[in-house]
Amino acid sequence: MTTPNENAPAAPSDFIRDIVAEDLRSGKHEKICTRFPPEPNGYLHIGHAKSICLNFGIAREFGGICNIRMDDTNPAKEETEYIDSIMFDVKWLIDEWANEHLGRAPGYASDYFGQLYDYAVELVRKGNAYVCDMTPEETDEYRRLGKEGPFRNRPSEENLDLLARMKAGEFPDGARTLRAKIDMSAPNMWLRDPVLYRIRHAEHHQTGNAWRIYPMYDFAHTLSDYIEGITHSICTLEFEVHRPLYDWLLASLDLPRPLPHQYEFARLNLTYTVMSKRKLMELVSDGLVNGWDDPRMPTISGLRRRGMTASGLRSFAYNIGITKYPSMTDVAVLEHTVREEFNRTSPRRLAVLRPIKIVITNYPGGQIEELEAVNNPEDPGAGSRKIPFSRELFIESADFAETPPPKYFRLKPGGEVRLKYAYIIKCDEVVKDDAGNVIELRCSADLESKTGGATSRRKIKGTIHWVSAAHAIEAEVRLYDRLFTVPEPDADGDFKSFVNPNSLEVVTAKCEPSLKDADPALRYQFERLGYFALDPDSQPGVLVLNRTITLKDTWAKEVKKR
RNA sequence: UACCCCGUGGUGUAACGGUAACACAGCGCCCUUUGGAGGCGUUAUUCAUGGUUCGAAUCCAUGCGGGGUAGCCA
Secondary structure, eight states: OOOTTOOSOOOOOOHHHHHHHHHHHTTSOSSOEEEEOOOSSSOOBHHHHHHHHHHHHHHHHTTOEEEEEEOOOOTTTOOHHHHHHHHHHHHHHHTTTTGGGBOSOSEEGGGGHHHHHHHHHHHHHTTSEEEEOOOHHHHHHHHHHTOOOTTTTOOHHHHHHHHHHHHTTOSOTTSOEEEEOSOTTOSSGGGSOOEEEEEOOOOBTTTBTSOSEEEOHHHHHHHHHHHHTOSEEEEEGGGGGGHHHHHHHHHHTTOOSOOOEEEEEOOOOBTTSOOOHHHHHHHHHTTSSSSTTOTTSSBHHHHHHHTOOHHHHHHHHHHHOOOSSOOOBOHHHHHHHHHHHHHHHOOEEOEESSEEEEEETTSOTTOOEEEEEESOTTOGGGOEEEEEEOSEEEEEGGGBOSSOOTTOOSBOBTOEEEETTSOEEEEEEEEEOTTOOEEEEEEEEETTOSTTSTTTTOOOSOEEOEEETTTOEEEEEEEEOOSBSSSOTTSSSOGGGGBOTTSEEEEEEEEOGGGGGOOTTOEEEETTTEEEEEOTTOBTTBEEEEEEEEOOOHHHHHHHHO
């Protein structure tokens, strides 16, 4: 069932896929149907990406389908803005990969409100549900005590009448509920007559004012699964204790088989970030980030804007596996996955983030050379391009040190360095302003050391990047770092106090001229610096780039050790 | 507190009663016109105790540790 030109790793094996494979083998199911059921009350994050890749991945690997279903049973918390973003993110993530395994057209639990209500009536008829008049506080207390309430044994006819009047909007919010009649002394709290419907005089984003009662998660989710013919209903660990209720609902309605079954796996936790919708919402509303799609956010929209690709996120989802152990994944795994893909696919470019000017004193003033530069050493088919060289250049200020630390093999007074694709130069003079800041370096080039030249084979320890001053184009470059300074910001204390004050730095970079036509679909490697993607803030003639991820920097690590 | 689930190197996973392996991270070396990439090497693991078995990470029991649930949220 796999598509041929898939560059993500081979399908993994895990306990859920083992079950699916066995169910197919044994003939329990002929065709697998999974689902992804987000509540539209926030933006999707990388944890949802794990779930999407699991559900669509299974559909894809086993020749089944996966439905997208908005779990929209609480009109108070849900908004169409979220629906739009969720649909966009899911499509972005599975497009070209598992889109053909999308089941029914993306829909809503609210599509089934009518059928759901009929099931509720049926439950009442069977004596498996009743209308309860207790207040929320009373309900809580009785449940805690394991005590049966006074309305539990209402006659079926009365329940039916009350339920119909609830539906008709005769009672105020919270006045009554429909509850499952299970077992008030059950050790599992979710079996102590859970609420199935509550009264909410609220307008719903899909159904408008058609309904005055709304089903609870357990009821709506379980029966929506059944209605859609879901075979494997995969959710996160916190729903584990709900599973007996899931099974009870299906059994009590006496539904014909095959019934769906619920399986649970551990949600994703990543170091140096937070993952709950509530906390992400706080970062946005407190202005600690610039919106849900801020490139520092672990949201799918943020990661996309940062420059991460759908295939990269999918590879990551496959790399981390699926278990029931509540683990903490090192964000370095994500970073590694992204680098691995970009190293294979990214065109190389020369750009200087923090420029310092150098003058090649023995190079003629008006002369310009077009030098050949390889586009991607990992991909010979990517070809090469020309970059202009002239007497005045910019190099990275970090690539010069007046008093170099040990093992520093970049440019230093009297020292030599190779300019990538160009000449070996020697720093002859350091020019400073009145304040003592280095403002210019005067260098001489070994004019025979260019590729193919007589001295081109000379062994020079350092090679640095550069751009021709006269030809450079400017770009706003946004340098992102981890959003939090500690590996587990929500371990203890206020997570917001650990926000990294240096998580965003904006510089004006000098770029080689070919970047003028930068392609938003591409990720560029700025040699020796990292991978960069065009930000949507870019306009014709105005380049804005985001640093998706740095290159591995062993020198920085060396410096840090001291 | 009650109930449920889970414990394999620093981290994430594999091994499905038969030699504990892979990736990330770390460390060292080699190579390099990216201190990138790549190559080679290396450190380090079955929560504890008992039991079953020729043989246990795997099965059982107890203990310990971690997580989840106890909304008219999902």
